[in-house]
Amino acid sequence: MRLERTVAVDIPVRRAFQYLADFTTTTEWDPGTVSTVRCAGDGGVGTTYRNTSRFLGRETSLTYVVEDLVTDELVRLRGENKTVISVDTMTFRRRGSRTEVTYTAQFTFKGPGRLLAPLLKPAFMRLGNHAESGLREALTQLSPPRQK
Numbered sequence: 001m002r003l004e005r006t007v008a009v010d011i012p013v014r015r016a017f018q019y020l021a022d023f024t025t026t027t028e029w030d031p032g033t034v035s036t037v038r039c040a041g042d043g044g045v046g047t048t049y050r051n052t053s054r055f056l057g058r059e060t061s062l063t064y065v066v067e068d069l070v071t072d073e074l075v076r077l078r079g080e081n082k083t084v085i086s087v088d089t090m091t092f093r094r095r096g097s098r099t100e101v102t103y104t105a106q107f108t109f110k111g112p113g114r115l116l117a118p119l120l121k122p123a124f125m126r127l128g129n130h131a132e133s134g135l136r137e138a139l140t141q142l143s144p145p146r147q148k
Contacts, residue, residue, distance in 0.1 A: 001106075001107045001109075001121060001124055002104065002105070002106050002107070003104070003105045003107075003124060003125070003127075003128040004102065004103070004104040004105075005102070005103050005128055005129075005131065005132035005135070006100055006101065006102040006103075007100070007101050007103075007132060007135050007136040007139065008095060008098045008099065008100045008101075009098060009099055009101070009136065009139040009140050009142075010097070010098055010099075010140075011099055011139060011140075011142050012099065013072050013092050013093070013094050013099045014072055015099075015142055016092055016099050016101050016139055016142070017071065017072045017073075017075070017092050019138075019139070019142055020075060020090050020092075020101065021043060021069065021075050021090075022043060023036055023038070023047075023049045023051070023064060023066075023077060024036045024037065024038055024049065025138070026051065028134075028138050029131070029134040029135045029137070029138035029139075030053075030131050030134055030135075031130045031131065031134050032053045032054055032055055032127055032130070032131070033051060033052070033053050034052045034053060034054055034059060035050075035051075035052045036049055036050070036051045036052070037049065037050045039063075041066070043066070043069075044066065044069055045066050045067065045068065045069050046065065046066060047065070047066045048063060048064065048065050048066075049063070049064040049065075049077070050062075050063055050064075051063075051064055051079060055123070055127065056123055060081060060083075061081060062079035062080060062081045062084070062086060063079065063080060063081070064077040064078065064079040064086075064088070065077065065078055065079075067087075072092055073091065073092055073093075074089065074090070074091050074092070075089070075090045076088070076089045076090075077089075082110065082111075083109065083110055083111065084107055084108065084109050084110060085107070085108040085110070086105055086106070086107050086108075087105070087106045087108075088103070088104070088105050088106075089102075089103070089104045089105075089106075090102070090103050090104075091104075099139075101135065101139065103131070103132075103135060105128070107124070
């Protein structure tokens with residue numbers, strides 16, 4: 001299952017990248033996230049995070065590892081637990097006077113969960129919509145106040 005959302009905001013690419021490359025900020029913009037803690041690393045490739053989220057009334061934790069990081073362009077993390085693998089990719093680009101951030105989450109279910117995955121699609125779509133709104137709101141709040 002794949003979710004992809006793009007938001008465009010009036011902040012510099014560097015600011016959006018710095019904010020989102022720190023995966024602990026998920027608690028500020030992803031409404032499903034209960035907590036995200038950096039376990040090891042400095043934020044670069046190999047850094048690990050422990051993310052606990054609430055989905056369909058249940059809490060679940062994934063251990064994420066930063067697999068790829070290109071300053072101001074890309075962050076890719078791979079999260080895993082006993083039932084799912086999630087590859088989360090954020091890309092950043094300047095589009096006119098705005099910054100576009102595209103967030104893609106690719107979920108691969110393991111074991112019996114593979115059979116339930118199609119039934120979960122509507123819930124995942126709602127989650128994606130809520131995360132998109134949260135991401136836009138959080139990034140917009142990073143923008144400097146307009147000069148009068």
